[in-house]
Amino acid sequence: MGTTDKHVRISEESYERLKVRRREGESFDDVVDRLLDDDRDLLAGFGAWKDTNQRKVVEEIHDRGERESAERIEEIAKQGDDE
DSSP states (O other): OOSOOOOOOOOHHHHHHHHHHOOTTOOHHHHHHHHHHHOOOTTTTTTTTTTSSHHHHHHHHHHHHHHHHHHHHHHHHHHHHHO
C-alpha cells in the first residue's frame, strides 16, 4: 500500500459494522482491505475443473466421509447396546 493516507467519512452505523468485523490487532485499514479482498466474483471459479479429475476426487472424498460417518454411528450404536 502507498504511504499517503486518505480520510473517508462514514456513518456511525458503518463504523459500528466495521468495528464488529475488526479482528484483534487489526487497524480499520486492515479491516477494509480484508473485506475488499473477500469481495470476489462468485462465478469466477465456474468451469475451473473442466478437463480435470477434480470432480471425481471431491466425490471420492465425500463418499469416504459418508462411509466413515456411517461406520462411526454404527460403532456408537453397538457401544450403546453393550451397556
